[in-house]
Amino acid sequence: MSAVKKVLIVGGGIGGLCAAIALRRQQIAVDLVEIKAEWTVYGVGIIQQCNVVREMAHLGVLERYLNAAYAFEDVAIYDAEGKQLARIPGQRAAGPQYPVNIGISRLALHRVLSETATELGTRITLGHTIEAFSQDADGVDVRLSNGQSGRYDLVIGADGLFSKVRSMLFGDRYQPRFTGQSVWRHNFPRAPAIDHLATYVGPDGNAGLVPLADNLMYLFVTSHEPDNPWFDADQLATQMRERLRGFGGLIGQLREQITDARQVVYKPMEVVFVDEPWFQGRVLLIGDAAHATTPHLGQGAGMAIEDAIVLADLLRRDEALPTLLQEFMNRRLERCRFISEESILAGEREMARDHAFDRAGQVRRMMAVTAQPVV
Numbered sequence: 001m002s003a004v005k006k007v008l009i010v011g012g013g014i015g016g017l018c019a020a021i022a023l024r025r026q027q028i029a030v031d032l033v034e035i036k037a038e039w040t041v042y043g044v045g046i047i048q049q050c051n052v053v054r055e056m057a058h059l060g061v062l063e064r065y066l067n068a069a070y071a072f073e074d075v076a077i078y079d080a081e082g083k084q085l086a087r088i089p090g091q092r093a094a095g096p097q098y099p100v101n102i103g104i105s106r107l108a109l110h111r112v113l114s115e116t117a118t119e120l121g122t123r124i125t126l127g128h129t130i131e132a133f134s135q136d137a138d139g140v141d142v143r144l145s146n147g148q149s150g151r152y153d154l155v156i157g158a159d160g161l162f163s164k165v166r167s168m169l170f171g172d173r174y175q176p177r178f179t180g181q182s183v184w185r186h187n188f189p190r191a192p193a194i195d196h197l198a199t200y201v202g203p204d205g206n207a208g209l210v211p212l213a214d215n216l217m218y219l220f221v222t223s224h225e226p227d228n229p230w231f232d233a234d235q236l237a238t239q240m241r242e243r244l245r246g247f248g249g250l251i252g253q254l255r256e257q258i259t260d261a262r263q264v265v266y267k268p269m270e271v272v273f274v275d276e277p278w279f280q281g282r283v284l285l286i287g288d289a290a291h292a293t294t295p296h297l298g299q300g301a302g303m304a305i306e307d308a309i310v311l312a313d314l315l316r317r318d319e320a321l322p323t324l325l326q327e328f329m330n331r332r333l334e335r336c337r338f339i340s341e342e343s344i345l346a347g348e349r350e351m352a353r354d355h356a357f358d359r360a361g362q363v364r365r366m367m368a369v370t371a372q373p374v375v
Ligand SMILES: Cc1cc2nc3c(=O)[nH]c(=O)nc-3n(C[C@H](O)[C@H](O)[C@H](O)COP(=O)(O)OP(=O)(O)OC[C@H]3O[C@@H](n4cnc5c(N)ncnc54)[C@H](O)[C@@H]3O)c2cc1C
Pocket: 010, 011, 012, 013, 014, 015, 016, 033, 034, 035, 036, 045, 046, 047, 048, 128, 129, 130, 158, 159, 160, 161, 162, 163, 164, 165, 183, 267, 269, 286, 287, 288, 289, 292, 293, 294, 295, 298, 299, 300, 301, 302, 303, 304
């Protein structure tokens, strides 16, 4: 057993919550500070692949997770009118017992993870953040924005793309970069035909329909927005319909139902990759704080979850923390770099309208890499 007995996690998103669950299961004391006073997430969905399902089993939440999700196997590619171009049958690469893919609403995922972390005894502080820390060889002294202070064996920065912990470690060396693309999302009742991930190749960007539950799916469309424009909130429905102008079939029918701007979730794609050890002393970054990428391979959250699992696995060992954190880097750096770079590449090829780009081959390579177990 490592000497790590008490941990502070900064950020209660997907990575932070998975870290809290994994560490609590090893009887490590966990404090978690989340900046949002109202601890919720936006209401569209997320695709998770078999490597994530496998890690949900490691976290001991598989049944709860699958009950809240929609399991599916295949991915199909259609043209803009809805004519099927290809159907890629799912392969249960993580083992026959795990579904190939899951669609899950972010709200449902947050509920599963936050309830489990709380039940396991994570001490959660909402509406605050880390204010300052100083460390020595044996621990980290931390002050929170509510004035509370504590001493920890390890501090985990799981505070996402705009990580404050990253700035505290590296100053302004790593700033999120806009890739030139944005994504527009909207929930709908699930159409019976959408029992798989359906992607549609459009003239200017790609659209997709993702099943999230028996009665829920979400529509996304990517768009090239070279100047990273700012849109008034009340314009979002009109703008999303505009981005879907080139689509017919089911996507065309759904486009006409996008009338309420409040139901549209708009997100410019921003990326960051920390290209050196993600730790200094006893303070470590995981998830988007260290390696936020674009959603093209549907693996960003997957990498955050794997970070949490690998870290908890290492902290079982009775070895010095610097050795364990270096091994964490050895096990995570190249896998996360691969997902990060390939996701960005897919977006660049989309923006260049490079129809010769072997996207299916890229997805197959990604599936082969992520099928490899992390623990
Ligand atoms: C459009 C889009 C679609 C995506 N689709 C997929 C997909 O289908 N599949 C997939 O695997 N991934 C997907 N991703 C990526 C995925 O959402 C992220 O990789 C994942 O959320 C990262 O988890 P995280 O815990 O590291 O960060 P986050 O989920 O961003 O969580 C960070 C948490 O820290 C909190 N926080 C921030 N600052 C502070 C602070 N100073 N103090 C305390 N708390 C703080 C935040 O409020 C938040 O709760 C997508 C991303 C985007 C943008």
